[in-house]
Amino acid sequence: MRTVLDPTGERQAPARALLPRPTSLQGRTVGLLDISKARGDVVLDRLAELLRADGAMVRRYRKPTFARVAPVDLRHEITEQCEVVIEALAD
Amino acid sequence: MQGPAASVRAVGGKGVLVGSRRERASGGGQGGPCRVAFVELPDGLVAVVKRDCPTCVLVEPVLRRLGAAVWCQDDPTWFDHEDTDLELSYRLGIETVPTLLRRENGAETARTVGWSRTQWEALTGVAGLGEGLPEHRPGCGSLSVDPFRIDALEARYGGSGLTSRRVELADLEDEHEALFDRGWTDGLPVVPPTPERVVRMLRGTTRDPQEVVAVVPPDLVACTVEKVAVNAVMAGCLPEHLPVVLAAVEAAAAEEFALHGLLATTYFSGPVVIVNGPVAARIGMNSGVNALGQGNRANATIGRALQLVVRNVGGGRPGEVDRATLGNPGKVTFCFAEREQDSPFAPLAADRGVSGDAVTVFAGSGVQPVVDQLSRDPESLARTFAACLRVNAHPKLPMAFDAMLVVSPEHGRVLREAGWDRARLLAELDGLLRLPAGELVRGAGGMAEGVPPGVAADELPKFRPGGLLVAHAGGDAGLFSAIVGGWVSGETGSVPVTREVRA
Numbered sequence: 001m002r003t004v005l006d007p008t009g010e011r012q013a014p015a016r017a018l019l020p021r022p023t024s025l026q027g028r029t030v031g032l033l034d035i036s037k038a039r040g041d042v043v044l045d046r047l048a049e050l051l052r053a054d055g056a057m058v059r060r061y062r063k064p065t066f067a068r069v070a071p072v073d074l075r076h077e078i079t080e081q082c083e084v085v086i087e088a089l090a091d
Numbered sequence: 092m093q094g095p096a097a098s099v100r101a102v103g104g105k106g107v108l109v110g111s112r113r114e115r116a117s118g119g120g121q122g123g124p125c126r127v128a129f130v131e132l133p134d135g136l137v138a139v140v141k142r143d144c145p146t147c148v149l150v151e152p153v154l155r156r157l158g159a160a161v162w163c164q165d166d167p168t169w170f171d172h173e174d175t176d177l178e179l180s181y182r183l184g185i186e187t188v189p190t191l192l193r194r195e196n197g198a199e200t201a202r203t204v205g206w207s208r209t210q211w212e213a214l215t216g217v218a219g220l221g222e223g224l225p226e227h228r229p230g231c232g233s234l235s236v237d238p239f240r241i242d243a244l245e246a247r248y249g250g251s252g253l254t255s256r257r258v259e260l261a262d263l264e265d266e267h268e269a270l271f272d273r274g275w276t277d278g279l280p281v282v283p284p285t286p287e288r289v290v291r292m293l294r295g296t297t298r299d300p301q302e303v304v305a306v307v308p309p310d311l312v313a314c315t316v317e318k319v320a321v322n323a324v325m326a327g328c329l330p331e332h333l334p335v336v337l338a339a340v341e342a343a344a345a346e347e348f349a350l351h352g353l354l355a356t357t358y359f360s361g362p363v364v365i366v367n368g369p370v371a372a373r374i375g376m377n378s379g380v381n382a383l384g385q386g387n388r389a390n391a392t393i394g395r396a397l398q399l400v401v402r403n404v405g406g407g408r409p410g411e412v413d414r415a416t417l418g419n420p421g422k423v424t425f426c427f428a429e430r431e432q433d434s435p436f437a438p439l440a441a442d443r444g445v446s447g448d449a450v451t452v453f454a455g456s457g458v459q460p461v462v463d464q465l466s467r468d469p470e471s472l473a474r475t476f477a478a479c480l481r482v483n484a485h486p487k488l489p490m491a492f493d494a495m496l497v498v499s500p501e502h503g504r505v506l507r508e509a510g511w512d513r514a515r516l517l518a519e520l521d522g523l524l525r526l527p528a529g530e531l532v533r534g535a536g537g538m539a540e541g542v543p544p545g546v547a548a549d550e551l552p553k554f555r556p557g558g559l560l561v562a563h564a565g566g567d568a569g570l571f572s573a574i575v576g577g578w579v580s581g582e583t584g585s586v587p588v589t590r591e592v593r594a
Contacts, residue, residue: 002259002260002266002283002285003257003258003259003260003285003286004257004258004260004266004269004270004283004284004285005253005255005256005257005258005284005285005286005289005317005321006255006256006257006258006321007255007275007284007318007321007322007325007399007403007404008275008403008404008406009307009310009312009314009318009403009404009405009406010255010256011310011312011406036583064583065352065579065582065583065584066352066583067349067352067353067356067578067579067583067584067585068349068351068352068583068584069308069351069352
């Protein structure tokens, strides 16, 4: 019998079910999060156009830098104000 | 005369329970029976001996005459009781055999070691002991203090304070494969982190095993000294490397280093550890020939331990949070000592405010060679450095990416003989790395990459203030230096961090 010590953080992440997906974005508030990557604004501008044409309310958000995690306040703001979030992630 | 009752049994009876945990019998690796190691000590005379000790052999008749309850460390057949797993010896703190104890009402009231007629007579109250024996003989070392056994005993029986989950490997599992299977390695085999190895590793620091060293991203897990030690064992570290690993973990987890982003980025970079101070030589680090390469245990394992902490404790794994497009081989390990001897510069850490033993972490991306075999004056050499640094990440991207210039001894000599220190070299490079805005704009030179049009300034610096580190390392021969490319810099990215190495 050989025993080794667990090298991990021994974290047990609680499993949480995804919220039900909305069947339509009509009248919903959609947050667009720009993580400050180059040209992320290009894709989000176009998405905003398309979403508004579909009758969604669009709110725009921006992380100060893509290299660091989103500030807590920004995450709270999005949670409070939006029903759906689209993040322009990576390149 | 029959000695007082003593037994090795599970429960019940008079006396003191010395043991407290169920242990597998040693050698029970094939699924042997589970022996219960509650050792119940009787009142009266108790002795611990080993047959390999001539003094123990000498006093055998005395012990039998006294009817002492005798535990033998190395021969289970010699007396009634055996302590071949050394649990009793460890718990009683036996350092010498023979040790003779007197116990009353479950507590030890007297102890003597070795053979001394007067002391044994005083302890036992029996006169005329050991007829024909010399007056005294020193004992031998107890197996329970054997340096090769003490770590295992402490891990098994001692108050080692280890709190990590214990994982029992199945008998048919190959121990190295088992660690791969659990996702705990970086792709190379690791040293299995057995409790005794972790106990031994923790002897490398005076810090409490449960002290929290850092909160490690991406999972933001509070990482204890013990968890760092577990991963240091796996990386192949020696105990004397542990303080450097601890300092590196602390530094890498500092907020301004932005380890979460550094891990998650699609870019190449990972933490590079530069060690300064006497500790580097003391633990055998390499700052000389092949300093950035393979072959030195301390360099290789310290950098690897940091990465294993990120992987295992923080939960940062390639393909998950780590999204590197290509990565670089230094993400397995990238750690070296600065060559302070013959350096034209003050130690890097000292220039950054921490003198003596210290680590500096830098978000680095691999090594780019700098060749200049002809420059014999610092102005010419600085121009070579500047020309090579200009292409860092992209020749048309200013202030976007940091870099570290590792100056070799032969290049360093040119600077030293001219009296150029780090500040002088950096000032020169700053002047040489002011780039004409027209050359940087998008589309210039037929390359779409570049800065947006409309930059107000005529020139832009290649590096942000503080974005270029300069260190000294390498073998005596070779007019080559190295550029270690960095990552996104400063407040939008990573800032190098220096921390003291504490014992």
